[in-house]
Every structure is written in C-alpha cells, then in structure tokens.
Amino acid sequence: MSRQKETKETLRFRGIAASRGIAIGPAYRYFRTKLYAEDRPLQLQEVGIEIERFDAATSKARQEIEKVRRVAEQKVGTPASSIFEAQMMMVSDEFILSTIRQRIKQELRPAAFVVDSELSAHAKMLEDANDPTMRERADDIEDIKQRLLRYLLDRKKWAAKIEVPSILVADLLTPADAILFARSSMLGFAIDGGGVTSHVAILARSLGIPALVALHSAAEHIETGDMLILDGERGELIVCPDHETLQGYEQEQSLVLGTGVDLSEPIFKGETAVAKTTDGHAVRLQMNLEFGSEVAVIEAERLSETTSADSKKRLGLGLVRTEHFILLHDDFPNEEEQNMLYRDLADRFYPAPVTLRTFDVGGDKVLSGTYREDNPFLGWRGLRISLDEPELFLGQLRPILRASERGNVKLMFPMVTTVEELKRAIGYVREAESQLRANGEPYDAKMPIGIMVEVPAAAILAENFIPLVDYFSIGSNDLTQYTLAVDRGNDLISTLYQELHPAVLRLMKMTIDAGKRAKKPVSICGELGSYPLATPILAGMEIDEISVSPAAVRPLATRLNALNQAECRELTTRILESAVSPEDVKRQILQFLSERKLIDVFSESALRPGFGARLMKR
C-alpha cells in the first residue's frame, strides 16, 4: 500500500529507548523475511546429497559468523562480540547436527525442512519460558536457523548496506545485521521486537547509535523514505513529523545533546587538557572510558601530532567503568585478567591519571537483565556488593594497587551512601595494601581515593565524607535519578528525568562547596559534563575537573574557553536562588548565552548524532 508522501499524516509510536540519542533522517525499511522450508519426500539416492548440502551450509555459516565476529570485535571490542562466539558454538553443536543428519536419513525429508523443524522446536521451548531474558535468547536460535535456511534454499545474501544515511526500521534485527549495517550509513534503528537486554540493544549502546526497541507494530506503517525522528531520549518514534516538530528536534539535536562520539575528526588539537575561561580560570578535562574498543582510538589520537605535549602528559581517564569488562562478557574477570587490564591502562596513559572505579554492577547495568529485586536501583549494587563480597572486592583492589606502582592511578568507589561504608571500603584498601607489602609487591602508597557522589545522601553529607577522601566526583546521571525518583529507563516517566533540575543543581553545589572548603578537587563524570547547556553552570560552580566521553573533550573546551567565570558565577547564583523548574533553568541559561552572542559557539560545539555511521567508515 503506497501512499503519497504529501498526504501522509504524522504517526507516533512509543517504544523503549535501548540506546540514547536523537536521530533524524529518512527511513530505510529493512525486510528480513523469515524463510520457511517446504516438505517433500526424498528419493533414497538424494539423501547423500542432502546431507552434503547440510554440511556445506553449516561450514558456510561458521565462516560467515567468524567474519562478523571479527568485524564486531574491531568495532565494539571483544566482550560485546562474544555473542558471536556463542552462535559459533551453536552451529557447531554436534548433538543437534547429528540429530538433523539422522532425521534426513530416517524421515527422507529435505535438509532445509529438518533444520527448520528441529531448530524451531528448540526456539519454541525458549519462547514458552516464563522468563523474559530466556525468551530473548530464542532470537539467537532463530538467527542461526535463518542463516542455515538461507544457504540451503539458495537465497541471495542479505544486502546489509544502506546507501543514504538513514534510520533502519524493521520488525527484528539480528546482532549480525546491526554490525553489518553499522558499517554503512545507519543513523539509528527502530525495531518492533527486542528488549533492553537483547543482544542487539547492547550492541547499539556499544556502537553509540540511538535505538528504539519494542515498538510493537510500528514497522508496517513505515516506508523507505518516510521522514523519521528517532527520539532515544524519550523512547518515541515520530513518522512524517510536521515542520514545527522537526525544527524543534533539530534544535534539540544540535544544542541540547552532545554526548556522542564523533571520531571523524581528530579528537585533540592543542591545549585541550586544560580549558581556560576568558578571565583565566582553569578547568581540567579528562575522559570517560566506557568501552574497551575506545582505548585504541583514544590512544592513537592522544599520541597523534595534533596533540600538544602538554595534553599528552595530562589528558587521562577521569572515569574507567571497570564493570564494563564484566558486563558484556557476563563474568567477573579474575585477578590475573584484572592485573593486565589495569596495568595496561595505567601504562598507556602514563603519566596522565587513570581513575579506576570499582565494579558498579546492579541496577540497569546487569547484562542479563532479570532482576529479582523489586527495586534494583535501590538495591544491592555498587559498593554494597563489594562490601558484601570481600573476596571479590580484595580481588579487585589488589590489581588496582599493583597498577598504581608508577603513581598515576586513582581509585574511586561508586554508590556510597554512608560514612560507615566508606570507612569499611578504605579498610579493605589498607588490607589489600598489607597483602601486597607482605609479598614485596610495589604500589603507590599515596594513591588518591575518591567517591562518586551520586546518592543525594552523600551530597547532603559531603562535609562528613570529605575528610576521608582525596577527591569527589559527581555522578550526575544517578544523582538525577535518585534525587528526582525517576528511572530514566522507564519510558512512561523518562521525560521527568531532567539533569538541570534545580534540586540536582543544588546538591551539586553543596558537593563542590564542601570540596572547596577542604581544598580538595571536585570533578563531574556524568553525562551532564558534555551537555552544552550545563557548561555555564559547571563553570559558575567552579568545578575543578570535567570528565566526558573522548570526542566531547574538544567541544567542551571550546565552550569553556568562551565563557567568563565571574559571569557564570552570577548566573549560577541567580539560578540557584530563583529557578523552580528545569525549564526555568534552561530559559535562564539560553538567555545568558544569547545576550553574549554565544548561541552559535554552543550549538556548533554540540556533536551531531549519527556519529556511529561515521565511526564505522574510518
């Protein structure tokens, strides 16, 4: 059913934002028709041929999965690509393969039919499971089945390529499709199926492209070429938006967002490790390391000719999410693996600092996604887990201490709520130190220890925490969630998640002021750091350090260099005294920027989405 573009009305679909960001562009409708095999009786002499064809298909499948696995490893790193390893095991599952061969022989049925029937039966068992995570795993088997059927039915290779930069729309997308499309111009994807913990959603986050899942029946209403807005902030897909909506989003995309990674240009040019406001106040800049795959890119950029000697020395990692090494891998790395991981980072960035945050698992960050807790965000997570599992904790602290040997490692604890917890955590650090001393292993006895301030209790009691630590780092994402009682992953209320809420800003100010009084540095490592509208506020609060994703460093420096700290201080004071809503805060900041003719500087410095596609082209 083809309709005239002009007459097409605006449609809105609600889904779940699997990966943040906003993409605007034409739709690319991807049909992944499911293949079904027909049954027919085989002649006895055909059996040998059918079994040969089946063996050829499985060997072809192994080759192709290996190819995709290699691309994935290069694009998203080893942990995220491990799904393809499991797929490899599935097509090599001798038990299933021999059952299929047996059935071809005994039932005299074509290979394609037997593959379809055998694997469908297995997928069906998972689809019937009560557990949503188990149900999502049925997709993995279905994926293997379709791959084998494609070879057996001699279907052409799926063209996983988009010519024009587009938003991919489909009922389902396999992890392999996502990786292959990401090599061409995919701005984002929106699919009817899937869940936040499905493998394809995890890959979207690794690739850094906005994505919506669980749109139910959106795909059938969309044709290739339809204008789309994929709103990965609010979990909405808008089809054929009116002019006004489109303009609004374009503005938001250019001005408000800025968390993406645009690696099409050199990341570092000149003195980006320290930004200076026009009145000469310095703000140190650092990088957050989210995915292992970024390390190589960051390192290459850091050592490139356009990076000043000073940046090479100072630009380090303000936040390393060590749990990243487990999450996509589903497993805690052992002590030996951690020794290597942390030592490698410390060496690569030496003499620049590397801030290692101990495992922050639980809540949204558990890969497997079946939380048995009623309120996982208010549950057993972060430092709470570490304190309850001393073996695990000491097994992480020792590798961190060993990596500190050359004096450029900083330690950070997540999710600290009480002073008592912090004291106990420091107690474990001392215990790990004495274990190392007993073995004669060197470590940095002055390794700075800090906490993430992300629970309102820690911000309110910042004065009580500061004497025990060397620095604070504000985790604005969780601080916002906990202050506003909003789960930003919940699509019904995610619009209430407002980092510029005056209540959040006041808690940040309390934290920074406590640091100032104790003459200890305070940094911020949440997404707020790369949010252009927040820059004047951060400068106004006189934050010492801002840690953002690598590609956000330079735009952030550009913004800071254009601001006058004294003016920002006045703005911040005014906002903290008068603003009662996030809209109010934004209005005052925008007015401040427009009075100083800074709007252009700020919107140019914001990154465009769709960076994933460009990243792939490199």
Place this chain on the structure above:
Amino acid sequence: MIHQTVTIRNRAGLHTRPAAAIVKLASKFQSEFYVIKDGFRINGKSIIGVMTLAAAQGSTLELEFDGPDEAVAMKELAEYFNKGFEEEM
C-alpha cells in the same frame, strides 16, 4: 552412572554464556553428561540443548554422568553450578 541435584543460583539463570561455558567444560570429559529438568533430558554437551532448558534462578536440575571420569566430571560441573556460574547471585 552417577547423579547430583543442583539449583540455579545466579539471577540471570542459565542463559547463553553459562550454557556455552558448561558445554566447554563438559566436553573436556569422556563421560556422557545429561541434564534433566521437569522430565526433559538433554545432552549436556549440546549448547542448544542446554539453552533450551530455559532454567531460571531457583530451578532445580539433575545432572547425570556416565563414563570413566564421571566422578571428577560431576565434581567440576556441580561446582560450577553451585558457584552460580560465577555471576551475580
């Protein structure tokens, strides 16, 4: 032939990664290895079989071993189950 009953302890249940790890571990042994759940009996050296048990946290499985190295195979596999697959419990 020997048997042992185990419980799935980790939160995420027996999903893709532990299934792959179990198969890898079981393949080291000569003995045959079966997993029995709710009357289903599957070959424990088949990743697809193990996955399709859809064993969530709290479910009880029976492990069955038969062969020359059955005792050590049972010890190692039961231990892996009892550690909750070294995942968050």
